[in-house]
Amino acid sequence: MCLGIPGELVEFGQEHEDLAVVDVSGVRRRVNVGLLADEGLRPGDWVLVHVGFALSKISEREAQAVLDYLQGLGQPYEDELDALRGSDIV
Template sequence: MCLGIPGQIIEITDPDRLMAMADVSGVRREVSVACILDGPIDGLIGKWTLIHVGFAMSVIDEAEAAATLEALHGLGEAQETLEQMREGAKALEAGA
Protein backbone atom coordinates (compact mmCIF):
# COMPACT_ATOMS: atom_id res chain seq x y z
CA MET A 1 0.00 0.00 0.00
CA CYS A 2 1.25 3.48 -0.84
CA LEU A 3 0.84 6.12 1.81
CA GLY A 4 0.73 9.77 0.79
CA ILE A 5 1.00 12.11 3.76
CA PRO A 6 -0.02 15.78 3.54
CA GLY A 7 2.80 18.27 3.86
CA GLN A 8 3.04 22.01 3.34
CA ILE A 9 5.77 23.46 1.12
CA ILE A 10 7.60 26.02 3.26
CA GLU A 11 10.60 26.97 1.13
CA ILE A 12 12.35 26.25 -2.15
CA THR A 13 15.73 24.67 -1.42
CA ASP A 14 17.10 24.08 -4.93
CA PRO A 15 15.11 25.54 -7.82
CA ASP A 16 17.44 24.02 -10.43
CA ARG A 17 16.76 20.50 -9.12
CA LEU A 18 13.08 21.32 -8.34
CA MET A 19 13.55 20.61 -4.63
CA ALA A 20 11.62 22.17 -1.76
CA MET A 21 11.31 21.84 2.00
CA ALA A 22 7.99 20.50 3.23
CA ASP A 23 6.62 20.51 6.76
CA VAL A 24 4.97 17.16 7.47
CA SER A 25 3.31 17.29 10.90
CA GLY A 26 6.20 19.28 12.34
CA VAL A 27 8.93 17.30 10.57
CA ARG A 28 10.79 19.09 7.79
CA ARG A 29 11.72 17.03 4.79
CA GLU A 30 13.20 17.92 1.42
CA VAL A 31 11.00 16.74 -1.44
CA SER A 32 10.99 16.90 -5.20
CA VAL A 33 8.25 19.13 -6.61
CA ALA A 34 8.84 18.05 -10.23
CA CYS A 35 5.51 16.16 -10.35
CA ILE A 36 3.41 19.15 -9.26
CA LEU A 37 5.17 22.11 -10.86
CA ASP A 38 2.73 24.04 -13.02
CA GLY A 39 4.08 27.58 -13.09
CA PRO A 40 6.76 29.46 -11.16
CA ILE A 41 8.36 27.29 -8.48
CA ASP A 42 8.00 30.04 -5.87
CA GLY A 43 4.24 29.76 -6.34
CA LEU A 44 4.36 26.43 -4.47
CA ILE A 45 5.33 28.02 -1.14
CA GLY A 46 2.42 27.61 1.25
CA LYS A 47 0.73 24.91 -0.88
CA TRP A 48 -0.39 21.64 0.66
CA THR A 49 0.71 18.48 -1.14
CA LEU A 50 0.48 14.73 -0.78
CA ILE A 51 4.01 13.43 -0.26
CA HIS A 52 5.20 9.89 -0.92
CA VAL A 53 8.84 8.68 -0.76
CA GLY A 54 10.34 12.12 -1.20
CA PHE A 55 8.04 13.33 -3.97
CA ALA A 56 5.19 15.80 -3.78
CA MET A 57 2.66 13.84 -5.84
CA SER A 58 -0.31 16.22 -5.97
CA VAL A 59 -1.49 19.58 -4.67
CA ILE A 60 -4.42 19.46 -2.24
CA ASP A 61 -6.33 22.15 -0.39
CA GLU A 62 -5.86 22.86 3.32
CA ALA A 63 -9.20 21.31 4.30
CA GLU A 64 -8.35 18.08 2.50
CA ALA A 65 -4.90 18.06 4.12
CA ALA A 66 -6.42 18.47 7.60
CA ALA A 67 -9.04 15.78 7.00
CA THR A 68 -6.44 13.37 5.62
CA LEU A 69 -4.07 13.93 8.55
CA GLU A 70 -6.90 13.45 11.02
CA ALA A 71 -7.96 10.21 9.35
CA LEU A 72 -4.41 8.89 9.17
CA HIS A 73 -3.69 9.75 12.79
CA GLY A 74 -6.99 8.18 13.81
CA LEU A 75 -6.09 4.98 12.03
CA GLY A 76 -2.54 5.05 13.32
CA GLU A 77 -1.11 4.49 9.82
CA ALA A 78 0.85 7.74 9.77
CA GLN A 79 2.49 7.28 13.15
CA GLU A 80 5.10 4.75 12.04
CA THR A 81 5.97 6.75 8.91
CA LEU A 82 6.26 10.00 10.87
CA GLU A 83 8.43 8.33 13.49
CA GLN A 84 10.74 7.01 10.76
CA MET A 85 10.97 10.54 9.33
CA ARG A 86 11.79 11.96 12.78
CA GLU A 87 14.51 9.35 13.28
CA GLY A 88 15.92 10.12 9.83
CA ALA A 89 15.90 13.85 10.60
CA LYS A 90 17.70 13.22 13.91
CA ALA A 91 20.31 11.11 12.13
CA LEU A 92 20.88 13.87 9.57
CA GLU A 93 21.20 16.49 12.30
CA ALA A 94 23.66 14.34 14.22
CA GLY A 95 25.79 13.90 11.11
CA ALA A 96 25.84 17.63 10.31
Protein backbone atom coordinates in the same frame (compact mmCIF):
# COMPACT_ATOMS: atom_id res chain seq x y z
CA MET B 1 2.94 0.64 5.52
CA CYS B 2 3.53 3.39 2.97
CA LEU B 3 1.13 6.29 3.02
CA GLY B 4 0.67 9.43 1.00
CA ILE B 5 0.88 12.18 3.61
CA PRO B 6 -0.09 15.84 3.25
CA GLY B 7 2.75 18.30 3.71
CA GLU B 8 2.79 22.09 3.68
CA LEU B 9 5.37 23.63 1.40
CA VAL B 10 7.75 25.74 3.50
CA GLU B 11 10.42 26.84 1.02
CA PHE B 12 12.14 25.94 -2.19
CA GLY B 13 15.65 24.54 -2.05
CA GLN B 14 18.59 26.65 -3.12
CA GLU B 15 20.56 23.77 -4.61
CA HIS B 16 18.00 22.39 -7.06
CA GLU B 17 14.78 23.87 -8.44
CA ASP B 18 12.88 20.59 -8.12
CA LEU B 19 13.55 20.26 -4.39
CA ALA B 20 11.47 21.92 -1.69
CA VAL B 21 11.10 21.70 2.06
CA VAL B 22 7.73 20.53 3.32
CA ASP B 23 6.38 20.24 6.84
CA VAL B 24 4.68 16.91 7.44
CA SER B 25 3.01 16.97 10.85
CA GLY B 26 5.91 18.89 12.36
CA VAL B 27 8.62 16.94 10.52
CA ARG B 28 10.46 18.92 7.86
CA ARG B 29 12.04 17.19 4.94
CA ARG B 30 13.13 17.74 1.39
CA VAL B 31 10.87 16.40 -1.34
CA ASN B 32 11.00 16.48 -5.09
CA VAL B 33 8.28 18.76 -6.48
CA GLY B 34 9.30 18.33 -10.13
CA LEU B 35 6.13 16.41 -10.97
CA LEU B 36 4.15 19.54 -10.08
CA ALA B 37 6.26 22.05 -12.02
CA ASP B 38 3.18 23.36 -13.87
CA GLU B 39 1.14 23.88 -10.67
CA GLY B 40 2.73 27.20 -9.69
CA LEU B 41 3.55 26.00 -6.18
CA ARG B 42 4.26 28.59 -3.49
CA PRO B 43 5.13 28.41 0.20
CA GLY B 44 1.94 27.67 2.11
CA ASP B 45 0.56 25.30 -0.54
CA TRP B 46 -0.27 21.74 0.47
CA VAL B 47 0.96 18.70 -1.44
CA LEU B 48 0.46 14.98 -1.08
CA VAL B 49 3.88 13.38 -0.44
CA HIS B 50 4.80 9.76 -1.11
CA VAL B 51 8.30 8.25 -1.11
CA GLY B 52 9.97 11.64 -1.35
CA PHE B 53 7.87 13.04 -4.18
CA ALA B 54 5.04 15.55 -4.15
CA LEU B 55 2.39 13.80 -6.24
CA SER B 56 -0.41 16.34 -6.26
CA LYS B 57 -1.36 19.75 -4.97
CA ILE B 58 -4.29 19.59 -2.54
CA SER B 59 -6.37 22.13 -0.68
CA GLU B 60 -5.76 22.93 2.97
CA ARG B 61 -9.21 21.54 3.74
CA GLU B 62 -8.42 18.24 2.02
CA ALA B 63 -5.02 18.11 3.76
CA GLN B 64 -6.65 18.55 7.16
CA ALA B 65 -9.23 15.85 6.44
CA VAL B 66 -6.49 13.40 5.45
CA LEU B 67 -4.35 14.32 8.47
CA ASP B 68 -7.33 13.80 10.78
CA TYR B 69 -7.90 10.37 9.25
CA LEU B 70 -4.22 9.41 9.45
CA GLN B 71 -3.96 10.50 13.08
CA GLY B 72 -6.95 8.24 13.77
CA LEU B 73 -4.91 5.26 12.52
CA GLY B 74 -2.70 5.58 15.58
CA GLN B 75 0.47 3.49 15.50
CA PRO B 76 0.75 3.01 11.72
CA TYR B 77 0.73 6.79 11.30
CA GLU B 78 3.28 7.25 14.08
CA ASP B 79 5.47 4.61 12.40
CA GLU B 80 5.29 6.55 9.14
CA LEU B 81 6.29 9.77 10.90
CA ASP B 82 9.19 7.96 12.56
CA ALA B 83 10.34 6.79 9.12
CA LEU B 84 10.21 10.40 7.92
CA ARG B 85 12.24 11.54 10.90
CA GLY B 86 14.92 9.02 10.00
CA SER B 87 15.13 9.97 6.34
CA ASP B 88 16.28 13.05 4.46
CA ILE B 89 15.15 15.61 7.04
CA VAL B 90 16.11 19.22 6.88
